[in-house]
Amino acid sequence: MSSNLDALYRQVIMDHYKKPRNRGLLEDGSHTINMNNPTCGDRIQLTFKVEDGIVKDVRFEGEGCSISMSSASMMTQAIKGKKVEEAIKLSKIFSDMIQGKDYDEDIDLGDIEALQGVSKFPARIKCATLAWKAMEKGLTEEDQQ
Amino acid sequence: MNVHDIRRQFPILDQEVNGKPLVYLDSSATSQKPIQVIETVEKYYKEINSNVHRGVHTLGTRATDAYEGAREKVRKFINAKSTQEVIFTRGTTTALNTVAASYAAANLNAGDEIVITYMEHHSNIIPWQQVARRTGAVLKYIPLQEDGTISLDDVQATVTANTRVVSVMQVSNVLGVINPVKEIARIAHENGAIMVVDGAQSAPHMKIDVQDLDCDFLAFSGHKMCAPTGIGVLYGKKHLLEKMEPIEFGGEMIDFVHLQESTWKELPWKFEAGTPIIAGAIGLGAAIDFLNEIGLDNIAQHEHKLAAYALEKMSSVPGMAIYGPLDAAKRAGLVTFNISDVHPHDVATVLDAEGIAVRAGHHCAQPLMKWLKASATARASFYLYNTEDDIDKLVEGLVKTKEYFSDVF
Numbered sequence: 001m002s003s004n005l006d007a008l009y010r011q012v013i014m015d016h017y018k019k020p021r022n023r024g025l026l027e028d029g030s031h032t033i034n035m036n037n038p039t040c041g042d043r044i045q046l047t048f049k050v051e052d053g054i055v056k057d058v059r060f061e062g063e064g065c066s067i068s069m070s071s072a073s074m075m076t077q078a079i080k081g082k083k084v085e086e087a088i089k090l091s092k093i094f095s096d097m098i099q100g101k102d103y104d105e106d107i108d109l110g111d112i113e114a115l116q117g118v119s120k121f122p123a124r125i126k127c128a129t130l131a132w133k134a135m136e137k138g139l140t141e142e143d144q145q
Numbered sequence: 146m147n148v149h150d151i152r153r154q155f156p157i158l159d160q161e162v163n164g165k166p167l168v169y170l171d172s173s174a175t176s177q178k179p180i181q182v183i184e185t186v187e188k189y190y191k192e193i194n195s196n197v198h199r200g201v202h203t204l205g206t207r208a209t210d211a212y213e214g215a216r217e218k219v220r221k222f223i224n225a226k227s228t229q230e231v232i233f234t235r236g237t238t239t240a241l242n243t244v245a246a247s248y249a250a251a252n253l254n255a256g257d258e259i260v261i262t263y264m265e266h267h268s269n270i271i272p273w274q275q276v277a278r279r280t281g282a283v284l285k286y287i288p289l290q291e292d293g294t295i296s297l298d299d300v301q302a303t304v305t306a307n308t309r310v311v312s313v314m315q316v317s318n319v320l321g322v323i324n325p326v327k328e329i330a331r332i333a334h335e336n337g338a339i340m341v342v343d344g345a346q347s348a349p350h351m352k353i354d355v356q357d358l359d360c361d362f363l364a365f366s367g368h369k370m371c372a373p374t375g376i377g378v379l380y381g382k383k384h385l386l387e388k389m390e391p392i393e394f395g396g397e398m399i400d401f402v403h404l405q406e407s408t409w410k411e412l413p414w415k416f417e418a419g420t421p422i423i424a425g426a427i428g429l430g431a432a433i434d435f436l437n438e439i440g441l442d443n444i445a446q447h448e449h450k451l452a453a454y455a456l457e458k459m460s461s462v463p464g465m466a467i468y469g470p471l472d473a474a475k476r477a478g479l480v481t482f483n484i485s486d487v488h489p490h491d492v493a494t495v496l497d498a499e500g501i502a503v504r505a506g507h508h509c510a511q512p513l514m515k516w517l518k519a520s521a522t523a524r525a526s527f528y529l530y531n532t533e534d535d536i537d538k539l540v541e542g543l544v545k546t547k548e549y550f551s552d553v554f
Binding site for chain 2: 042065
């Protein structure tokens, strides 16, 4: 198999796909957001618990390919405990990274960096961004309430 | 029919994708175009491009003759009685929307029924939902058998004296099943309903005779049958089309325009407002010539053999789930599938790296996906230029996909 494929399906991505972190729903969540990708049928539901402007907890439910589900798993891991504005900022950095644009490389993205290979597969970028877009929308709406 | 000679007439097939020879298995989405069609369109633009049905000048006459000549080719292709029954549209979607917005919206009332099936494409669902919302009619679905086929008993049970419209696809873009539209038309007519056939997946692959089927309307697209994108056909029985109002208004479709009202041209032009899709129609005419030369029956037989071969070979891949009937006799040339533990998008990406193009997703048939209990599936579809070698490469790719995904865990 090509090295390009290996760059897409990194070990850490497969790990998140097979053993998703924060999967499920929060019973005491303060906010829920549903989003789908109508072109392919992927869907995601996020529940958040936000207190004092901090994402205390977040879980995801949904169905989709390895890229969309692992990205969702990594996203929940990355924003848990962060301030709402930090989480939204992270989403913007992620969006730049996945589109192959320049981004602030000083920020430690942890596992998320494994998704960088997606930028070479334009047809799959939307898979990777679904969970992040849902998070951004959910937290922005949360903020306005 | 010699597939290797045919392949040479499709320039796009002679290329590498991701360093591998292209294996194109997505003809149900859109077919590739033979050089004859490409050159006909090019020749139109180089030599006779002009607007139709208006100018007195020579090019105008040549363009009109070519455009109306294409209509006659379509008429013969589907055995319509008259070219007045052949309307050029943008594609199947526009053709079905025209029947819904013009015929159905004017003839249906609250309590009337529209009957479709669970396997329909969104373009044969949503226009009817809209009619139902506007008129108060009820949209009913014919259920499917375990293997995805339709039983005529279920058709009898669903179609009633209140049914005004029955609309069914002739070949499913997901299950590959060939529906008995002739028998369904008979049941529709016995109950006083009209019969609409979505021929998007059948017209490219099998001989259609609208008089034999006795359907009231037939819709199909050029781009799935070797013609350019943006051209399609609505066939309708003349006595129905005559009573229908156009849904688009403007140039080309009028007889007289007064200050407060206007009258329409005769059929088929009253349904072709604005400058029509001239190059597309001429390209469709060339595609029909091309297909006729090879013979629709030969094409159908070839695809049937490929489907049988694919079903057999694909079934041998571990963890393979195939949707629709496993009996090749009930099928057209496509196979929809899933491999256990690998999402269809991932399947399509790994195959793409091998130069193999397949479709992954819900195939514009969400109600059917729900019935199949699958959020998405992958599909390999075949046409006259595909070979058993293509299927061998697909199966090899599927085995590699399976191995790749078990290796990384």
